[in-house]
Amino acid sequence: MRSLSVIWAVFVKDLRVEWRSRETLAPMCVFGLLVVFLFNFAFETAHEETLRLLPGLLWIAFAFSGILAFNRSFAAERENACLEGMLLAPIDPSAIFVGKLLANLVFLGVTEAVIVFASAVWYNFSFLPSLGAFALILFFGTLGYVALGTIFGGVAANTRMREVMLPVLQFPVAFWVLILGTDATSDALRGAARGDVARGVFRVAGVSLIFAVVSFLLFEYVLEE
């Protein structure tokens, strides 16, 4: 029960800090919208072309917006050694991981909603026919990506070139989530057979849950000095 209250306290604290500073969500949304907006000019927005390019474009926008969130998440903890302040308490460090993961999920989830909405408008594309499958793929893919971002954010926070180190560390591992997410999104959006879509969802969910569990177990070792 105590771990749950710690998780909740860390989660609420991150949301409150972001609400007052507005240093994470706004840049994430702007960056994601910029990616989608610029690609709108680079490609013909005929339906077939859109179907071909949109899945990859969306996951690129999500991936790079997410990096902003993960860097910022631990930047706030580095100021005044706040992460160490949390470690002075008799808590399971994994509770810190879960609290920050939940907060990062909210930030990236909101950003994804904004990006998807903008894509629907700019590319004149409707996500409604495949909304259920698309939402599941998005949820599990984001969960896996955010889990990796949270733990690698903690690793990179203690390095000198942390803004560069985070994507260098994270992308080779997160590659699997991004590729599977893109693939599954493509199947869902072009209305592929139910079995193919379901397989895509299970693959994304499976890989993401593995990454989430491993990140949860390893996080306390990341924080050790």
Place this chain on the structure above:
Amino acid sequence: MPADAASARPILELRGVSKYFGDLVALRRVELRVEPGDAVLLYGPNGAGKTTLLRTLAALSRPTEGEVLFNGEDIHRHAGLSKARVGFVSHATFLYGELTGRENLRFAGTLFGLDDLERRIDHALDLFAVRERASEPVRGLSRGLQQRVSLARAFLHDPDFLLLDEPFTGLDAASVKGLEAILGRLPGEGKAIIFSNHDFEQGVALARRLVALEGGRVRYDGPLSLAPLESLRITAGSKPRG
């Protein structure tokens, strides 16, 4: 059979502790035992290992060799036992700038699993005379006020051991006197204070025991009144060389 940590007289100790950061040896085979009622001044030149020693006692830093024990139990295997009884004050404040002083303390109190939290927060803020400014974001407070909120945070869970790394830094004269009065009372109340201070005279007023560090080694550990100050190259009013 180890003593029940919740009820026994708590003892914090380092046994043969060494800490390396790559090739840099921060602590070398340090032996230290601290009990309630101790008032220990940790003194030494810059780079002597004072901060590393305090961080090791606070379980923020794992020793490369040796053990850190709380009532005979390794604090890294049973971190909850020692952390609930130890308070740590550092150069960093551990405060979130966007949160108010009160919110920071409420967050810390939740992490420590404290009951009757609002009363404890009020008491801690009153102890350091910072209650009036506790509803303002910490970012807008002066360094001295932030340090006082940070001290309130360290006292919130009523620790048996208080570890303080240069606690007077950034405080005005009135706040220094206030903190000296608080720290001076603690050993008589059965608490232990271990603090580092670059001003030897200021430290002497509070401490009964001196631990002199140099190059990561303990050069002296004993009553302040018996310390061979000349051989330790400590003179009254001195700041450490190096």
